[in-house]
Amino acid sequence: MKKIILEIKDELIQIRRKIHSNPELGFEEYETSALIADYLKKLDIQVRTNVAKTGVVGLISGSGKGKTLLIRADMDALPMDEENSFEYASGKKGIMHACGHDVHVAILLGVAKVLSQLKDSFCGSVKLVFQPAEEAMGGALPMIEEGVMENPTVDGAAAYHVWNYPSGTIGIKSGSITASPDHFNITVAGKGGHGATPEKCINPLEIAARITTRLNNIKLQTPGLVTICSIIGGTGENIIPDTALIRGTARALDPDTRQKLYNMIVDIANEEAKKLGAAVDIDYRFLYPPGINDEKMVALFEKAAKQVIGAENIIHMEKPDMTGDDFAYFAQRVPSCYVKLGGAKEPLHTSNFDFDEDCIATGVEIMCYFALKFLETR
Ligand SMILES: [Zn+2]
Ligand SMILES: [Zn+2]
Structure with a gap:
């Protein structure tokens, strides 16, 4: 040979x-x-x-x-x-x-x-x-x-x-x-407006920041992680946008942890949006096991x-x-x-x-x- x-x-x-x-x-x-x-x-x-x-x-x-x-x-x-x-x-x-x-x-x-x-x-x-x-x-x-x-x-x-x-x-x-390399896209729908009047708006960027911080700090007993890899939103210094998009990956080594991560992401996104009166749409893709x-x-x-x-x-x-x-x-x-x-x-x-x-x-x-x-x- x-x-x-x-x-x-x-x-x-x-x-x-x-x-x-x-x-x-x-x-x-x-x-x-x-x-x-x-x-x-x-x-x-x-x-x-x-x-x-x-x-x-x-x-x-x-x-x-x-x-x-x-x-x-x-x-x-x-x-x-x-x-x-x-x-x-x-x-x-x-x-x-x-x-x-x-x-x-x-x-x-x-x-x-x-x-x-x-x-x-x-x-x-x-x-x-x-x-x-x-x-x-x-x-x-x-x-x-x-x-x-x-x-x-x-x-x-x-x-x-x-x-x-x-x-x-x-x-x-x-x-x-x-690991299971699942992907997710979270769209936060707030209410846009003038940067001078945030009180009249629901700033989706603020909500995206809160969601991101919480997701990045998820601690688990079993191997698993969430990483935010992209945040997209806004077009200028004085315009509050209507929406923001958070994109990231959730990874686990066993099916239970995988499901747990999914539940946590959905819950956290909904909770943070609700606190400020916004809505979220979550596109979660379970990829490979x-x-x-x-x-x-x-x-x-x-x-x-x-x-x-x-x-x-x-x-x-x-x-x-x-x-x-x-x-x-x-x-x-x-x-x-x-x-x-x-x-x-x-x-x-x-x-x-x-x-x-x-x-x-x-x-x-x-x-x-x-x-x-x-x-x-x-
Ligand atoms: Zn590769
Ligand atoms: Zn490869």
Whole structure:
């Protein structure tokens, strides 16, 4: 296996750069999915395209009947400008691969190449899922609804996400691994007027400020948080506006806390509006569920990783971070393992995000060993 990976290492880096330079937003990953489908077809892998619009699914069947492992890579980029100056920086204004999904795709294509060459040596099958729109509306659930977990039925799932761990390390954890990343928009409707006569108005900005302060100070017994990320309202120094808009995110690691946060946000917004005679309209979007890793899958992944990077390079995460990922939908259905791959040089979602490309080969090798171990287990 090492030999194959050494041979394809540079090719995978080139693929990553190509995708990086041509980023596409969620459900618009047309060229990325065409590149993926083309690559898989050349490997004689059975390919299904246009799954949930732009998703691609490859199926590698081994030499006999056995279990099926699903491996997911998300494909979408973010709506932001890139500030890197390397030659493969984004060629599109306002779109950038700042979350490493280009790396995820390159790794899964590497896995495809290695495992397709080894298919006579294992039983069962490996399903390669290239998923659209992780960052926005979510492509995992529509792919599941279009049957990616059937034919053959999936027994387990795995995925990487690049992370700010040192190059050559991975972060693992069983149990809670990602949060529910729900979004909300609170519109406060007051009564506008002249800045000189606040007594005749209901200032929605004041109410928005009160709501924001209370939401930012929510304290919980269990992991969860509320962050206000945008307040919009007003057009001038002497005009009280009619409305103000508060936008933010609520995150939790379990369904009860998630529901509790929703209730608190609705209550606080209504209470503060009522105090000053305003009204609120709350648009609350429950996005992805909290992600839970399976203990046995994580242990198996750790075994595979030890073989490649050694025990000293495996980070046992004490607690999950509060990012969300719709891989959680796969994890709701089958035992799963979501792993952080070290090598990100800058924080995710920043305009100078970059990744140590040597980790692509490491990621491929660990995932391939893991897949083979998974298919061996009964
Ligand atoms: Zn992201
Ligand atoms: Zn991401």
